[in-house]
Amino acid sequence: MQVVLDYLKRNQDRFVAELCAFLRFPSVSAQPQYKKDMRACAKWLSNHCRHIGLDAQVCPTAGHPIVLAKTPRAKSSRRPHFMVYGHYDVQPPEPLDLWKSPPFEPRIAGRSLFARGSTDNKGQLFAHLKAVEAYLKTATPLPCDLTFVIEGEEEVGSVSLVKFLKSHRNELKCDAIVVSDTGMPDADHPALTCSLRGIIAFEITVHGPSRDLHSGIFGGAVDNPAMALSQ
Numbered sequence: 001m002q003v004v005l006d007y008l009k010r011n012q013d014r015f016v017a018e019l020c021a022f023l024r025f026p027s028v029s030a031q032p033q034y035k036k037d038m039r040a041c042a043k044w045l046s047n048h049c050r051h052i053g054l055d056a057q058v059c060p061t062a063g064h065p066i067v068l069a070k071t072p073r074a075k076s077s078r079r080p081h082f083m084v085y086g087h088y089d090v091q092p093p094e095p096l097d098l099w100k101s102p103p104f105e106p107r108i109a110g111r112s113l114f115a116r117g118s119t120d121n122k123g124q125l126f127a128h129l130k131a132v133e134a135y136l137k138t139a140t141p142l143p144c145d146l147t148f149v150i151e152g153e154e155e156v157g158s159v160s161l162v163k164f165l166k167s168h169r170n171e172l173k174c175d176a177i178v179v180s181d182t183g184m185p186d187a188d189h190p191a192l193t194c195s196l197r198g199i200i201a202f203e204i205t206v207h208g209p210s211r212d213l214h215s216g217i218f219g220g221a222v223d224n225p226a227m228a229l230s231q
Contacts, residue, residue, distance in 0.1 A: 007134040016113070018048070019126050020106040022088075023115040029064055029089035029156045038064045038152050041088050045150060052129065053136035054148070061160035064089065064152030068168070071132060071146045080144040083174045086125030086181065087154035090117035124180035125150060147172060154181075204229065 008015075025041035028034040042058050042065040049056035049069040056069035067088070073079070093103035093116045101107040103116035113123070128148070135142050149172070151161050165172060182193040208225035215224075 001140075003138045004134045004140050007138050008130065011130075011134075015126075015130050016108070019113070019118075019123065020115070022048075022122050022126060023106045023113075023117055024104055025088075026093075026104045027089050027117070027152065028092050029153050030092055035064075038089065042067050042152060045088055049129065049148065052133035054132070056148075059164065061153075061164060063156075063160040066152065066160065066164050067148070067150040069148040069150070071136070071142055073145045077145055079142075081174045082144055082146055083172060083177045084125075084128050084146055084148045085177055085179045086128070086148070086150045087121050087152065088117075088125070088150055089152045089155050090120065090122070091155050121154070121181045128178070128180065147174065 022041075022045070025044065026034050026037045027041040029038060046056045046058045046067050046069070049067065054069040054071060056067060059066045059068050093099065096103070101114060106113055106115040106118070108114075117123070132142070132146060134140075149165075151158060151164075153160055179196055182191065182196065184191050206225045206229050208228070209218075209222060213222055
């Protein structure tokens with residue numbers, strides 16, 4: 001591991017500069033005027049993955065493209081296979097007057113980097129890529145096979161992702177999925193969020209008694225709507 005850690009330390013300034021280049025793309029998936037920027041960002045990301053030693057391609061979809069990148073592996077590989085999920089699209093930057101610096105011109109202040117997408121999700125995604133680069137560029141064997149699925153519609157519902165996953169299900173079979181798009185308690189306490197299951201939205205209507213009922217007399221015999229709802 002030491003040669004990997006040394007590589008990371010030695011190339012830290014370059015990594016930050018490359019991340020800033022990544023952040024300069026206004027890859028706003030929700031606004032049609034950024035469609036060309038979305039494609040340009042996906043192309044840049046795919047080229048960068050190839051540059052660090054990954055087998056990468058831009059996969060067109062009905063919406064924004066998906067970048068698929070894989071670590072080198074033998075066909076007979078028996079190593080564990082993990083998928084790293086991320087997204088290169090970002091939230092719209094408005095209202096612009098609340099920014100202290102332009103949202104797509106990265107600004108470094110101390111140990112912090114300010115730009116749209118720096119923490120959702122380009123920064124986390126780039127950290128994974130740089131870790132893999134450190135292994136590949138130092139000829140250090142990876143303990144597992146990795147496949148990166150990097151989409152461009154996370155901020156608008158991931159409409160194209162389901163069809164993509166179904167059409168690539170055989171090559172995407174894996175032991176687990178790594179999603180670094182969560183949170184940390186603070187800067188000194190990184191967190192591993194396990195069993196992340198996504199979000200579901202629904203509306204439930206519970207019909208109960210037409211008036212208040214005395215709990216001592218009716219409790220247990222008549223369902224309490226609040227209890228029924230929580231159950």
